[in-house]
Amino acid sequence: xxxxxxxxxxxxxxxxxxxxxxxxxxxxxxxxxxxxxxxxxxxxxxxxxxxxxxxxxxxxxxxxxxxxxxxxxxxxxxxxxxxxxxxxxxxxxxxxxxxxxxxxxxxxxxxxxxxxxxxxxxxxxxxxxxxxxxxxxxxxxxxxxxxxxxxxxxxxxxxxxxxxxxxxxxxxxxxxxxxxxxxxxxxxxxxxxxxxxxxxxxxxxxxxxxxxxxxxxxxxxxxxxxxxxxxxxxxxxxxxxxxxxxxxxxxxxxxxxxxxxxxxxxxxxxxxxxxxxxxxxxxxxxxxxxxxxxxxxxxxxxxxxxxxxxxxxxxxxxxxxxxxxxxxxxxxxxxxxxxxxxxxxxxxxxxxxxxxxxxxxxxxxxxxxxxxxxxxxxxxxxxxxxxxxxxxxxxxxxxxxxxxxxxxxxxxxxxxxxxxxxxxxxxxxxxxxxxxxxxxxxxxxxxxxxxxxxxxxxxxxxxxxxxxxxxxxxxxxxxxxxxxxxxxxxxxxxxxxxxxxxxxxxxxxxxxxxxxxxxxxxxxxxxxxxxxxxxxxxxxxxxxxxxxxxxxxxxxxxxxxxxxxxxxxxxxxxxxxxxxxxxxxxxxxxxxxxxxxxxxxxxxxxxxxxxxxxxxxxxxxxxxxxxxxxxxxxxxxxxxxxxxxxxxxxxxxxxxxxxxxxxxxxxxxxxxxxxxxxxxxxxxxxxxxxxxxxxxxxxxxxxxxxxxxxxxxxxxxxxxxxxxxxxxxxxxxxxxxxxxxxxxxxxxxxxxxxxxxxxxxxxxxxxxxxxxxxxxxxxxxxxxxxxxxxxxxxxxxxxxxxxxxxxxxxxx
Numbered sequence: 001x002x003x004x005x006x007x008x009x010x011x012x013x014x015x016x017x018x019x020x021x022x023x024x025x026x027x028x029x030x031x032x033x034x035x036x037x038x039x040x041x042x043x044x045x046x047x048x049x050x051x052x053x054x055x056x057x058x059x060x061x062x063x064x065x066x067x068x069x070x071x072x073x074x075x076x077x078x079x080x081x082x083x084x085x086x087x088x089x090x091x092x093x094x095x096x097x098x099x100x101x102x103x104x105x106x107x108x109x110x111x112x113x114x115x116x117x118x119x120x121x122x123x124x125x126x127x128x129x130x131x132x133x134x135x136x137x138x139x140x141x142x143x144x145x146x147x148x149x150x151x152x153x154x155x156x157x158x159x160x161x162x163x164x165x166x167x168x169x170x171x172x173x174x175x176x177x178x179x180x181x182x183x184x185x186x187x188x189x190x191x192x193x194x195x196x197x198x199x200x201x202x203x204x205x206x207x208x209x210x211x212x213x214x215x216x217x218x219x220x221x222x223x224x225x226x227x228x229x230x231x232x233x234x235x236x237x238x239x240x241x242x243x244x245x246x247x248x249x250x251x252x253x254x255x256x257x258x259x260x261x262x263x264x265x266x267x268x269x270x271x272x273x274x275x276x277x278x279x280x281x282x283x284x285x286x287x288x289x290x291x292x293x294x295x296x297x298x299x300x301x302x303x304x305x306x307x308x309x310x311x312x313x314x315x316x317x318x319x320x321x322x323x324x325x326x327x328x329x330x331x332x333x334x335x336x337x338x339x340x341x342x343x344x345x346x347x348x349x350x351x352x353x354x355x356x357x358x359x360x361x362x363x364x365x366x367x368x369x370x371x372x373x374x375x376x377x378x379x380x381x382x383x384x385x386x387x388x389x390x391x392x393x394x395x396x397x398x399x400x401x402x403x404x405x406x407x408x409x410x411x412x413x414x415x416x417x418x419x420x421x422x423x424x425x426x427x428x429x430x431x432x433x434x435x436x437x438x439x440x441x442x443x444x445x446x447x448x449x450x451x452x453x454x455x456x457x458x459x460x461x462x463x464x465x466x467x468x469x470x471x472x473x474x475x476x477x478x479x480x481x482x483x484x485x486x487x488x489x490x491x492x493x494x495x496x497x498x499x500x501x502x503x504x505x506x507x508x509x510x511x512x513x514x515x516x517x518x519x520x521x522x523x524x525x526x527x528x529x530x531x532x533x534x535x536x537x538x539x540x541x542x543x544x545x546x547x548x549x550x551x552x553x554x555x556x557x558x559x560x561x562x563x564x565x566x567x568x569x570x571x572x573x574x575x576x577x578x579x580x581x582x583x584x585x586x587x588x589x590x591x592x593x594x595x596x597x598x599x600x601x602x603x604x605x606x607x608x609x610x611x612x613x614x615x616x617x618x619x620x621x622x623x624x625x626x627x628x629x630x631x632x633x634x635x636x637x638x639x640x641x642x643x644x645x646x647x648x649x650x651x652x653x654x655x656x657x658x659x660x661x662x663x664x665x666x667x668x669x670x671x672x673x674x675x676x677x678x679x680x681x682x683x684x685x686x687x688x689x690x691x692x693x694x695x696x697x698x699x700x701x702x703x704x705x706x707x708x709x710x711x712x713x714x715x716x717x718x719x720x721x722x723x724x725x726x727x728x729x730x731x732x733x734x735x736x737x738x739x740x741x742x743x744x745x746x747x748x749x750x751x752x753x754x755x756x757x758x759x760x761x762x763x764x765x766x767x768x769x770x771x772x773x774x775x776x777x778x779x780x781x782x783x784x785x786x787x788x789x790x791x792x793x794x795x796x797x798x799x800x801x802x803x804x805x806x807x808x809x810x811x812x
Contacts, residue, residue: 001747001778002042002073009067010044011037011052011059012807020780021795024769027782028789029800034807035782036140039751043137045071045082046121047129048095048109051139056090062805066093072100075124075746080105082121097121125745131157132745135736140751140782146729147717151705158673158697174651181651185644189637193645196638203634210627217620224613231606238603244591251584258577262567265574269559276556283543283552286534298527305520312513319506325499332493336486343482346475353468353475360465364458371452378445385438392431399424673739674699680735681728688727688764695731706732723757727764734768737776747778754785762788 002020007013012034027035040050044059052058061067070083079100085093095117096107106120122128127135134146134157149157186192191199402420543549562570568578674697681695694709708715708728720728730753737748754762766788769779781789789797799810 002071002749002780003079004072005038005041005045006070007037007041007067008069009061009064010041010069011061012802012805013037013041013809014061014806016807016809018798018809020778022777023779023795024792025778025780026789026794026797027780027800028786028797029784030802031784033800033802034809035784035800036751037807039137039139039749039782041069042071042749043129043132043139045069045084046073046125047118047132048084048092049129056086056092058090060086060088060090064088080124082117084117127745135733136745136747137749138733138751138753140755146732147706147725149706151700154697154705155670155699158670158677174654177651181644182648185641189640190633191637191641193641193648196641196645199634199638199641203631203638206627206630206634210624210631213620213624213627217617217624220613220617220620224610224617227606227610227613231603231610234599234603234606238599241591241596241599244588245596247584248588248591248593251581251588254577254580254584258567258574258581261577262570262574265570266563269563269570273556273559273563276552276559279541280549280552280556282537283541283549286538287543287546287549289530289534290538294527294531298524298531301520301524301527305517305524308513308517308520312510312517315506315510315513319503319510322499322503322506325496326503328496329493329500332489332496336489336493339482339486339489343479343486346479346482350472350475350479353472356468357465358461360458360461364455365462366455368452368455368459371448371455375445375448375452378441378448382438382441382445385434385441389431389434389438392427392434396424396427396431399427671699676739677732677735680738681731684731684734684768685727687768688731688761690724690727690761692724692728695728695735723761726753726757727761730765730768734776746776747780748776749780749782751782752784753781754783754788766792 001022004017004019006018007016009015016034016038018038027038029035036051040052040059044050050059066085066087068083068085070081072079072081074080081098081100082096084095087093092109094107095109097105097117097120099105106115106117108115109117111119118129125132133139134149146154182193189199399420538544541548543552568575678695678697681697682693685692685695691710692708692715693711696707696709698705698707706717706728708717708720717725717728733748733750737745754765757765762785769781770792783789797812799812801808
């Protein structure tokens with residue numbers, strides 16, 4: 001049952017909390033007072049659906065930042081709280097379903113993650129939004145929609161009402177459980193239940209593979225034994241031949257080493273011979289040069305070089321001074337020329353400025369303000385005269401009217417023509433004098449204005465002349481300064497010209513000194529190089545006297561003797577290598593490269609053959625072992641699969657007979673429901689006095705239909721009037737409500753159910769509601785027909801009214 005509904009900023013409800021009671025609850029109020037909004041709040045909280053269109057912005061109370069709908073309901077003694085919040089644009093901000101005792105059940109609407117308040121509510125109530133609109137929440141204008149259901153849709157409704165859909169879900173769940181069991185069996189054994197025969201064939205195949213592999217392995221082992229014996233004999237021969245091969249290889253290496261050593265030693269001696277042949281003459285020359293005392297010559301040459309360097313430095317210093325003076329002369333000439341040009345430019349500007357000075361009349365240099373004030377006074381007099389002139393012209397027009405009509409246009413009194421004529425002449429005379437005065441003032445205004453322009457021009461000329469005279473004064477002062485600077489610079493120029501005149505002579509002298517210095521430097525460097533070269537060379541060779549040269553000559557003779565002798569006597573190492581070669585030649589006399597190669601080839605062939613046969617043995621033994629391991633797994637799997645197949649067959653029979661939507665149990669439940677609804681609906685329709693004596697819910701194989709009978713027999717629903725259809729619909733809905741009242745749904749909400757009923761049938765509807773109180777725990781009727789329930793005993797009446805656009809609810 002619905003225990004309470006709370007609306008905050010929902011449609012026209014600013015803040016409404018309705019606590020409902022068992023029995024009959026009546027919502028009364030004028031159209032638009034917010035009664036139906038409560039139904040929308042209930043369906044929105046439960047399913048996120050309402051009748052106000054697809055755009056949820058329509059449910060937000062105007063000008064608010066959002067709100068919520070909260071519903072507390074109970075099912076089979078268990079209380080639940082469901083709430084949905086929305087923002088100012090009607091977008092869902094949050095949805096939550098709680099158990100009043102244990103807490104949160106689910107939050108949000110994320111169906112892809114299995115988190116959905118809507119789906120959880122559907123599971124608890126057993127009906128989705130579309131089904132509950134038929135069974136328990138009948139919204140305005142939808143009362144008779146049940147009679148327009150197709151037979152197939154009506155069958156689906158009956159299935160939902162009595163829980164047959166749950167059987168279908170149970171069937172699907174059991175099907176998934178069977179599939180999971182099959183999957184687990186396949187995962188455990190590697191074979192599915194449908195593959196028992198294949199498994200049996202695979203077991204036989206592995207047994208045959210094991211038997212054949214064991215026999216082939218034994219046969220190969222028997223063939224391998226004589227081959228291994230022959231291979232051992234040949235390997236012994238090969239080991240002896242390998243030892244001789246090692247000595248033969250050593251002989252080749254020693255011969256190569258001997259040849260290389262002799263070649264290197266001869267090259268070394270040959271190089272030493274050439275070095276001595278070159279060094280002996282050099283040693284003689286260097287000793288002779290050092291003996292002639294070259295240090296004395298070097299000292300004299302260095303003194304001469306120092307004198308030249310000092311003279312050259314003095315000359316270069318004088319040359320630099322002269323060159324600097326030349327540059328200074330050039331700069332002074334440029335500066336003097338620049339000053340002269342600037343002086344000429346200033347003189348030209350003075351001449352031009354003098355031509356710009358204009359003649360000025362001194363009498364015009366008076367205050368502009370005084371002339372402006374004089375002009376303003378004249379203009380004020382003109383304005384005053386113009387106003388007087390307008391007044392007289394208006395007065396003259398009045399006198400003309402008097403002359404025409406003889407009546408004063410102001411007071412309406414009669415005026416004689418002569419009197420009016422005299423007054424008009426007087427006004428005309430005054431008007432002429434004022435016009436002449438205005439003309440005279442206009443001339444004065446023009447003269448003063450010209451004089452003001454002349455004063456302004458005079459002040460302007462005075463300002464411009466003053467500016468030009470200031471510029472001329474500054475330029476004259478600048479010309480005098482330039483004349484003074486030019487005289488000073490010309491005096492300085494004459495001094496530097498005398499110094500600059502010596503540049504050519506000093507340049508020629510410096511070039512001569514540079515050539516002499518270069519020759520002296522070359523001489524000094526040559527002597528230093530020769531002395532250093534001679535001393536360094538003699539020191540590096542360890543030669544200090546003629547005795548050292550004699551020793552070099554003796555060593556040259558000894559090297560020549562060794563180079564002409566045999567290779568084995570060139571040095572001690574060559575002699576040792578030669579003796580080792582002779583010994584190895586004796587020890588390897590019986591070795592043959594061809595014999596070793598043939599023996600090695602035969603051993604390899606037999607070894608490859610034996611290895612290949614050993615691999616075949618391992619392969620066969622591995623094949624047999626793998627087959628045995630497979631049999632250890634497959635034989636128990638075969639027994640397990642046979643047992644699993646028996647269980648699956650039993651499960652499938654149970655699923656088809658009990659849980660299928662069109663199985664025996666489902667058919668029995670549906671038949672019971674159809675009979676019960678038919679009986680209840682027949683009882684209820686008779687209360688309306690429509691002439692319909694029986695409502696029968698017919699059931700065929702794939703559909704359920706509604707049949708109506710009168711005293712004349714069968715009557716098609718399509719031929720019923722609107723009121724009769726409503727009566728049939730009310731009877732069927734109450735019958736379904738009574739049927740499901742002992743289950744999850746123990747309430748029914750009807751919005752404006754009496755709209756299409758006449759007074760007599762409205763009374764019948766009230767009787768029906770009263771009688772249903774014992775069958776259904778809670779009935780909520782929304783109506784604007786307040787009077788039909790006035791004398792009825794109901795649980796609660798809620799009055800709805802609209803105050804300043806906001807729904808207000810009170811309980812009575």
